[in-house]
Amino acid sequence: MKRVLITGAAGFLGSHLCDRFIREGYHVIGMDNLLTGNLDNIAHLFPLKEFEYYHHDITKFVHVPGELHYILHFASPASPIDYLKMPIQTLKVGALGTHNCLGLAKAKGARMLVASTSEVYGDPLIHPQTEEYWGNVNPVGPRGVYDEAKRFLEAITMAYHNFHQVETRIVRIFNTYGPRMRVEDGRALPAFFSQAIRGEGLTVFGDGSQTRSFCYVDDLVEGIYRLLLSDYAYPVNIGNPTEITILDFAKEILKLVNNPQARIVYKSLPEDDPKVRQPDITKAREILGWEPKVGREEGLKATYEYFKGVVTP
Numbered sequence: 001m002k003r004v005l006i007t008g009a010a011g012f013l014g015s016h017l018c019d020r021f022i023r024e025g026y027h028v029i030g031m032d033n034l035l036t037g038n039l040d041n042i043a044h045l046f047p048l049k050e051f052e053y054y055h056h057d058i059t060k061f062v063h064v065p066g067e068l069h070y071i072l073h074f075a076s077p078a079s080p081i082d083y084l085k086m087p088i089q090t091l092k093v094g095a096l097g098t099h100n101c102l103g104l105a106k107a108k109g110a111r112m113l114v115a116s117t118s119e120v121y122g123d124p125l126i127h128p129q130t131e132e133y134w135g136n137v138n139p140v141g142p143r144g145v146y147d148e149a150k151r152f153l154e155a156i157t158m159a160y161h162n163f164h165q166v167e168t169r170i171v172r173i174f175n176t177y178g179p180r181m182r183v184e185d186g187r188a189l190p191a192f193f194s195q196a197i198r199g200e201g202l203t204v205f206g207d208g209s210q211t212r213s214f215c216y217v218d219d220l221v222e223g224i225y226r227l228l229l230s231d232y233a234y235p236v237n238i239g240n241p242t243e244i245t246i247l248d249f250a251k252e253i254l255k256l257v258n259n260p261q262a263r264i265v266y267k268s269l270p271e272d273d274p275k276v277r278q279p280d281i282t283k284a285r286e287i288l289g290w291e292p293k294v295g296r297e298e299g300l301k302a303t304y305e306y307f308k309g310v311v312t313p
């Protein structure tokens with residue numbers, strides 16, 4: 001039985017990855033320090049003998065007994081308000097945490113896949129974003145702690161690959177949504193769903209003309225699974241290229257929830273908020289034979305079912 005370590009296991013993406021690897025017949029070791037993760041996301045896995053959970057902060061030395069075949073490094077605060085609240089932890093988990101996991105991968109002879117982000121492109125000057133684009137990041141802006149931590153993560157991952165011959169994979173994740181997103185994480189989708197369900201104003205920042213491209217979590221997990229098992233060590237964008245303005249996105253959620261009390265309200269645009277974002281997924285298509293299958297209508301419906309259960313009207 002192959003053994004896989006997943007850091008950030010109690011988070012949104014980490015918990016879905018735990019589910020997938022359990023389903024594929026792996027022994028899964030989930031690790032989290034619960035800074036932004038929630039054990040409710042993996043509580044259903046605790047009775048399984050194929051699942052182990054370690055409460056650990058990976059910015060400290062990481063030890064896992066026994067064999068390890070794969071490491072998926074997904075621990076990090078991941079929403080703009082989280083990195084504003086926890087700037088130092090964000091930098092540490094991307095830098096020291098990645099270093100510790102790479103050291104573990106080297107010691108165990110494990111293959112390691114790291115979670116990078118479309119934020120390495122910053123406020124992009126080319127559109128859509130290809131993996132060859134080096135980005136437009138403000139290192140000292142509010143998002144700098146996340147963006148630069150993830151850029152460092154990519155650099156140290158390539159260094160371990162080239163210098164120590166560790167087998168590595170780098171996924172650049174674009175906006176992803178689905179069940180288990182944290183209600184209060186401040187991101188557009190949880191904010192809009194919870195506001196719509198509670199009959200409040202949906203807080204559109206700026207005039208809402210900025211764009212994002214939202215990928216359903218099951219599609220993302222499939223792309224990550226394929227990338228891990230591929231032999232491609234350079235970064236690969238995984239995301240859904242269907243782009244939408246934030247205002248139209250808010251309107252879609254408003255329509256779906258259909259609460260007469262809810263409406264759109266406008267708030268000021270945060271500093272350095274990227275104006276556009278859309279993945280070029282040519283590489284994922286060609287190398288992994290992957291493309292997203294779940295459209296927004298279907299994905300938003302499934303996500304709404306989840307939010308209905310966790311948000312009190």
Ligand code: UDP
Pocket residue numbers: 079080175186187188189191192203204205206210212246269270273274
């Ligand atoms: N946004 C918004 N209202 C909110 C939260 C976010 O209009 O309550 C906007 C935000 O300014 C950004 C987009 O929605 O332009 C996506 O933001 P999110 O925090 O979800 O992720 P980002 O893609 O910026 O990392």
